[in-house]
Amino acid sequence: MxxxxxxxxxxxxxxxxxxxxxxxxxRAQRIVSLVALTAVLGVCVALLVxxxxxxxxxxxxxxxxxxxxxxxxxDHFSALMLVVSAAVTLCVLVYSVGQGLADGSEDTPLSxxxxxxxxxxxxxxxxxxxGDLFNLYVGFEILLVASYVLITVGGTEDRIRxxxxxxxxxxxxxxxxxxGIGLVYAAAGxxxxxxxxxxxDALPDGLRLMLNCVLLLAFGIKAAVFPLSAWLPDSYPTxxxxxxxVFAGLLTKVGLYAIIRVETLLFPGGxxxxxxxxxxxxxxxxxxxxxxxxxxxKRLLSFTLVSHIGYMLFGIGLANELGVSxxxxxxxxxxxxxxxxxxxVGLVERYGGAxxxxxxxxxxxxxxxxxxxxxxxxxxxxxxxxxxxxxxKLGLIEAGAAVGxxxxxxxxAGALATSLLTLYAVARxxxxxxxxxxxxxxxxxxPLDAPALxxxxxxxxxxxxxxxxxLTGIAGPLFDLTGDAAADLLERAPYVDAVRGEGVx
Amino acid sequence: xxxxxxxxxxxxVLFAAGVILLLERSLTRVLMGVVLLAxxxxxxxLAGGRYGGPxxxxxxxxxxxxxxxxxxxxxxxxxxxxxxTAFLLALAYRSWRLVGHDEVQDDIEDxxxxxxxxxxxxxxxxxxxxxxxxxx
Numbered sequence: 207m208x209x210x211x212x213x214x215x216x217x218x219x220x221x222x223x224x225x226x227x228x229x230x231x232x233r234a235q236r237i238v239s240l241v242a243l244t245a246v247l248g249v250c251v252a253l254l255v256x257x258x259x260x261x262x263x264x265x266x267x268x269x270x271x272x273x274x275x276x277x278x279x280x281d282h283f284s285a286l287m288l289v290v291s292a293a294v295t296l297c298v299l300v301y302s303v304g305q306g307l308a309d310g311s312e313d314t315p316l317s318x319x320x321x322x323x324x325x326x327x328x329x330x331x332x333x334x335x336x337g338d339l340f341n342l343y344v345g346f347e348i349l350l351v352a353s354y355v356l357i358t359v360g361g362t363e364d365r366i367r368x369x370x371x372x373x374x375x376x377x378x379x380x381x382x383x384x385x386g387i388g389l390v391y392a393a394a395g396x397x398x399x400x401x402x403x404x405x406x407d408a409l410p411d412g413l414r415l416m417l418n419c420v421l422l423l424a425f426g427i428k429a430a431v432f433p434l435s436a437w438l439p440d441s442y443p444t445x446x447x448x449x450x451x452v453f454a455g456l457l458t459k460v461g462l463y464a465i466i467r468v469e470t471l472l473f474p475g476g477x478x479x480x481x482x483x484x485x486x487x488x489x490x491x492x493x494x495x496x497x498x499x500x501x502x503x504k505r506l507l508s509f510t511l512v513s514h515i516g517y518m519l520f521g522i523g524l525a526n527e528l529g530v531s532x533x534x535x536x537x538x539x540x541x542x543x544x545x546x547x548x549x550x551v552g553l554v555e556r557y558g559g560a561x562x563x564x565x566x567x568x569x570x571x572x573x574x575x576x577x578x579x580x581x582x583x584x585x586x587x588x589x590x591x592x593x594x595x596x597x598x599k600l601g602l603i604e605a606g607a608a609v610g611x612x613x614x615x616x617x618x619a620g621a622l623a624t625s626l627l628t629l630y631a632v633a634r635x636x637x638x639x640x641x642x643x644x645x646x647x648x649x650x651x652x653p654l655d656a657p658a659l660x661x662x663x664x665x666x667x668x669x670x671x672x673x674x675x676x677l678t679g680i681a682g683p684l685f686d687l688t689g690d691a692a693a694d695l696l697e698r699a700p701y702v703d704a705v706r707g708e709g710v711x
Numbered sequence: 712x713x714x715x716x717x718x719x720x721x722x723x724v725l726f727a728a729g730v731i732l733l734l735e736r737s738l739t740r741v742l743m744g745v746v747l748l749a750x751x752x753x754x755x756x757l758a759g760g761r762y763g764g765p766x767x768x769x770x771x772x773x774x775x776x777x778x779x780x781x782x783x784x785x786x787x788x789x790x791x792x793x794x795x796t797a798f799l800l801a802l803a804y805r806s807w808r809l810v811g812h813d814e815v816q817d818d819i820e821d822x823x824x825x826x827x828x829x830x831x832x833x834x835x836x837x838x839x840x841x842x843x844x845x846x847x
Contacts (some may be wrong), residue, residue: 340784347791354798365807369818370738370802374815377745377795378733384752384788391781392759440818499824 207256211265211278213249214288214331217242222324226630229317236303239320243299243327254285258687262694262704264337272705273398279337281701282691283534287334287463290538293673294455294545295327297666301549302448304662307610319359326352326452333460337705339387339397346383346428347579350376353457356449357441364444372441379427386420388630395418398706403471403698418473422465430488431519432668435512440498443504443561444513447552450504454511455545459537469522470530470695480613481522487617490516490624497631503551503561506635510587510628511544517602517624520617524605531692532601535685539586539594539677546670553579553659553667554639566639575664577640582671584636588629594677598623601685641685715793718758725751738813749792753785843846 221242228234257263260283266272280288302319329349336342338594354376358369391397393413394405406414423434430438438458442450469478500506518540521533551561553576558566570577586593603621606614677684694700725747732744760778764771803813 211730291842338785342792351791351794351798354795358802358805361805361809366806366809370806370815371818373746373795373799373802374733374741377799378748380791381745381748381752384749385755387784388752388759391756391784440821443820499828501824501827502820503818534810603770643781 207260208263208265210249210253210256211263211280211335212267214246214253214292215278217246217249217336218324218328218331222321222328222435225324232306232317235317235320238305239299240296242294246327246331247289247296249654250288250292252643254289255278257282257285258690261394262700264704264707265467273396273401275707276341277337277398277400278335278341278638279399279701280335281704282694283463284334285517286534286538286691287307287686289332290541291330291456291459292327293332294541294670295323295452297670297673298448298452298455298545298549299323300336300666300669301552301663302446302460304660304664304666305448305552306448318355320356321570322352322359323452324355325349330456330460330483334463337399338404339390339399343380343383343387345680346460346464349378349457349460350562353453357445359446359449364450368441368444371437375427375437375441379424382420382427383424383616385429386417386424389420390417395593398705399467399471400702403702404678406472414473415477418468418476418478421468421472422478423693425461425464425468426485427461429458429465429513430515431485432492432512432516433485435489435493435515438512439500439505439508442508447548447555451548451552453544453582454508454548455541458511458515459541462515462537463621465519466522466530466533466695469525470697471698471701474696474698475525477503479523479525480588482519483613483617486516486519486523487620488516489513491618493626494624494631497692498627498634501563503563503566503635503639505546506527506563507547507551508629510631511626513628514540514544517599517621520621521602521605523603523617524609524614526605526609527689527692527696528601528608528660529605529692530695531685531688532598532605534680534688534691535594535601538600539598539674542670542674542677543587546674547587549663549667549670550580550583553663556663558639562563563635564636567642568640570640573659576659579664579671580640581636581668583674584632585675588632589625590629592678594681596675597678597681597685623635715758715762718754722751722755722758725754736814738799738806738815742799742803744801746796749788755790756781756785756788786811835842 211535222239224238225235228238253263257280262279267276267278326349329345332348333342334344336345354369354373357372358365387397390402394402396405398404406417427434442453442510446588469482489558489647490513493509493516497506497509497513500509518533518536521529521536524530554569555561557573557576558569560566577693586595589599599621603618606618727750729744729748730745732740735741735744760781763775763777766776806813828836
């Protein structure tokens with residue numbers, strides 16, 4: 207069943223080529239991208255099932271033997287990330303199609319939107335599947351180049367300003383990543399992750415620490431870890447609503463994916479673990495305090511995004527099975543929820559004509575559906591008990607308490623405080639935008655009726671909200687799955703053996 | 712194998728110049744900085760591999776071949792840098808068309824929030840002063 211492995215990369219790239227040829231036929235473009243991403247979702251689900259029954263799947267691209275050629279590897283962790291990202295990208299695509307249809311393609315005007323979006327998807331899947339450090343870099347570049355186009359799409363003044371920051375920071379992180387690759391190759395003579403796992407162990411401690419830090423620095427910028435996170439709230443909010451949503455959901459998580467891979471497979475048990483814990487604490491607290499100061503919903507959500515990256519780092523820094531397992535669970539939860547919230551804010555912007563909190567009001571009375579759509583994921587993000595956000599945080603706190611020690615307890619306290627402050631931040635949005643009297647907004651909007659919300663946009667948002675709630679329902683099996691993934695990651699042998707086995711053949 | 716000192720020095724100079732240019736405000740200079748940095752990295756990768764004759768079977772004995780992998784990686788990196796340079800140039804041009812310069816600008820919303828905070832702080836100070844007047 208290894209034939210499935212390259213498909214999540216190939217299908218979107220083919221789709222991008224076809225949509226690029228169909229630039230004159232918007233309807234055909236939409237159909238092609240929807241079909242392509244639906245197919246990707248199907249393949250990813252099938253891949254997850256295969257990985258769960260038969261173990262990691264490895265494909266040597268172009269039939270080159272393993273240490274020479276590029277390998278694509280799908281283990282539990284990759285397959286799970288693929289399924290979640292495919293589901294989210296499909297929902298966001300449906301949302302943007304709905305937006306394009308409703309606006310007569312004024313706001314998403316360019317025929318370049320669909321090809322870029324598909325290339326972005328291909329980049330994300332490449333990053334998740336690559337079993338080689340350089341191929342990981344190529345995956346990052348594919349998704350970044352597509353994201354440069356998407357964030358500046360339309361070329362308005364705001365987007366150029368925000369896009370400039372984003373492009374320069376991303377370029378810097380790419381340069382750092384490439385430097386790391388050069389150094390790793392010079393030190394170990396290979397870039398194949400499975401081979402590196404063995405060879406890096408033999409290097410002197412100081413050299414390993416240096417390599418580890420260069421790679422962490424590069425991925426830390428991508429994942430928006432605290433001292434390196436200032437670019438994110440500046441650049442995300444100005445883009446189109448679906449673009450912001452998919453960036454918020456996926457791009458930082460690709461950085462986190464890389465951090466998890468590097469920390470577990472290449473440099474297990476290194477001294478960077480405590481560093482990660484300290485950074486996790488700072489990311490959580492500084493991020494959420496930033497969120498509280500904001501007066502614009504999109505920026506507020508961008509800051510909560512930064513803040514909650516800290517939770518996942520917390521799990522990675524603990525480096526025990528429960529910690530990593532909860533971190534992976536939290537990644538799955540956070541991809542879904544953060545994307546949903548940005549999509550809802552897109553709907554709010556459309557309905558109320560603004561995202562600034564001082565210009566919104568009374569949405570709960572005007573549109574109860576919108577209120578429910580915001581309320582559920584917002585509570586989920588804050589970690590209110592029945593929802594998956596609570597389960598993820600509970601797992602992390604349990605893992606932290608199990609290890610013990612001053613730093614871990616500080617993190618447990620920090621995680622609880624961040625959860626409460628997140629509740630405060632989203633409650634503030636709820637009070638100002640949804641709950642207070644609608645006078646201000648109606649006056650600003652004039653006597654016109656608020657526009658009807660397109661069905662596809664609402665439908666795809668509902669689908670994601672339901673997916674977020676469903677995470678609670680399937681939390682048991684999902685935790686089993688993330689537990690397996692974490693066990694495989696920490697043991698290293700399943701991954702390494704799978705790739706080596708391919709080499710013997 | 713010991714690294715070639717010339718390579719190391721070149722990498723150092725390119726990185727230093729690139730970082731300085733990256734700190735500038737003008738997008739064109741930033742672009743030059745990125746190009747220098749990217750070239751520095753390319754030389755760094757080249758320095759990490761074994762040097763020798765062309766890695767083609769028949770022309771060079773196997774033991775004296777240079778390592779072809781860094782060269783392949785550099786080629787990929789050069790292509791990526793080329794694309795990004797074109798994109799950044801377009802961005803700088805668009806910025807110049809829209810606002811008449813290509814300087815990287817501050818975030819407006821950030822400034823607004825700082826102003827809000829300063830105003831809040833200012834109000835509190837005034838309140839305190841008012842109270843002082845009231846009591847005295």
